[in-house]
Amino acid sequence: MAEVVPDGESRNLRVLAERIRSRRTTKLFLRQKVSKQLVLDAIELARWAPNHHLTEPWHFYMLGEKTTAASVELIRTIVTETKTAELADFKAKSAAAIPGWLVITCKKSQDELLQQEDYASCCCAIQNLTLYLSEAGIAAKWTTGLITRDQRFFDLLEINADQEFIVALLWYGYPKVLPTQSRKEVAEITTEKP
Numbered sequence: 001m002a003e004v005v006p007d008g009e010s011r012n013l014r015v016l017a018e019r020i021r022s023r024r025t026t027k028l029f030l031r032q033k034v035s036k037q038l039v040l041d042a043i044e045l046a047r048w049a050p051n052h053h054l055t056e057p058w059h060f061y062m063l064g065e066k067t068t069a070a071s072v073e074l075i076r077t078i079v080t081e082t083k084t085a086e087l088a089d090f091k092a093k094s095a096a097a098i099p100g101w102l103v104i105t106c107k108k109s110q111d112e113l114l115q116q117e118d119y120a121s122c123c124c125a126i127q128n129l130t131l132y133l134s135e136a137g138i139a140a141k142w143t144t145g146l147i148t149r150d151q152r153f154f155d156l157l158e159i160n161a162d163q164e165f166i167v168a169l170l171w172y173g174y175p176k177v178l179p180t181q182s183r184k185e186v187a188e189i190t191t192e193k194p
């Protein structure tokens with residue numbers, strides 16, 4: 001059993017708090033690849049997220065080189081269709097520089113409450129996963145860009161859009177830089193009731 005110490009004084013608690021606080025989104029990565037085993041270990045941890053009715057609604061698609069290259073070209077196509085060819089070229093080049101691609105989907109449900117709860121579970125799973133990666137020195141960017149809702153992406157990954165939807169396209173890698181972030185004060189976001 002872990003030591004029970006009030007007021008967050010235990011070393012473990014302080015380390016954990018710092019881990020959670022220091023996870024940062026970044027999109028600028030070094031070229032260095034992340035080991036496949038490390039990502040599998042992160043997925044192993046992700047699945048321990050709470051999930052109501054034990055639906056385990058998530059699925060993880062690890063994209064290899066061929067699928068990543070096709071995804072980059074799909075981003076180029078989508079941005080050309082919706083914006084400009086110049087921006088498409090920039091987005092495609094940026095995407096091509098990203099060393100790690102992981103897609104997380106959630107099971108679709110006809111039941112509105114179950115769908116909400118399943119989505120919440122998938123988000124918890126992603127947080128587990130990114131915290132684990134962060135502890136290993138790997139940063140990520142959770143994206144929900146147009147590609148995550150484009151049928152061509154589903155076709156590429158052979159995902160049945162009637163059964164699953166994409167919660168995140170997670171880009172990951174060893175960060176070039178980590179941005180800083182701030183949050184509102186606890187008092188601002190907390191209301192105590194008698």
Ligand SMILES: Cc1cc2nc3c(=O)[nH]c(=O)nc-3n(C[C@H](O)[C@H](O)[C@H](O)COP(=O)(O)O)c2cc1C
Binds near residue numbers: 023
């Ligand atoms: C559901 C969800 C979708 C997101 N989609 C995007 C996105 O499409 N593009 C992006 O730049 N960041 C996206 N983010 C990342 C947030 O912008 C980021 O978490 C936020 O800026 C706070 O930074 P932090 O993660 O370093 O605390 C997303 C985050 C979540 C939880």
